[in-house]
Amino acid sequence: MNDDELTPDPGPLPEPRGGPQEQISVLMELIGGLAGKVTALTRRVHALETADSEDEDGPSDQPAPWVVFTPPAAAEDREHALNGHTPEWTLENFVAWFNATYLGLPGSPAVPIPDCWHQHPGLAMEVATLAYSWRRANVGATANVRDAQYWHHTWRAGFATRLATWIHPHCTDGRHRPVGAPARLTRFAPAPATQDETSKTQSGKEEPT
Template sequence: MSDSHTSVPRWPALPPTLRDLLGKIEAETEDDLRHPRPWDLASLPDELHASVWGWLAQAVAWINECYAWQPETVIPPCWREHPHLALELAVLAFGREIAHRSSGTQEPAQWHQDLHDFHSRMAAALGAIGLQECQRGIHGERPARYELERYAS
């Protein structure tokens, strides 16, 4: 007889530094926000960089393994090279961690909606062809590079 529980792999455990940090963040008050937010990759302190990015890679692999059923829901392996994906994935991964610490089902249910919304934004941002190419290891230049260069000048 097969074990029915084997189809759902375990969510990756947070490294101790991140687990401790989340505990400190949860204990903060709105008047005293002193700890860095590990989901804010744009403001990530150097001492958290390796643990956040390493854990985030595991979380993305887990999301793909559990939720990527259709091709358009596969997060491409080059997600780190897409700032818009990396920033959203950090919020999504830490959001799941926090949602599943709650005592009810409302927060995890909302996380599933957030995941659905992420997949929609990913497909829209990369475009159908860009998403397919990235998923197949053909990572091209940013389509808006010319417009961004013009804006910068």
């Protein structure tokens, strides 16, 4: 639907006819049509600015028709937006969903993402872009079936091939081993307590009786 379909086109200005009262009525009708179009355009601009498409196109976090399984919950979903979740929550949910969906033939690259993915910085960065590129291709106004298929053909396949370069072989069996870049806190993690805060906490504890 384009903007011209939102309200009827008032058409060319009619030739003045009749007395002043009739001409005023014609002008008021034209003004009413233009006002309706301005109102409709204002609503559409507001929806684009707030990314909250509550019009006929549906909510901004609605999965596309080709998404046959319920997508992973994300901090960006409107139903979770007020719960204080960070993007890390989005990634945790995506990893669980990915492992339940894209497990393939034994011995193939289609293996689960190990539970210790967040302890390997390079892998954590790849998981983040993998999750959000999937969401952009499959959820909301940006969903596009070509991008969704490209994600399967290129992004997921490339990620599966590189997965083994980020982790120790034991990590795939649930036995995490540090390898490569050392683990570190993300920018979403709570700031560690300072020495003064730790001392205050310890001094406030009651002595055992």
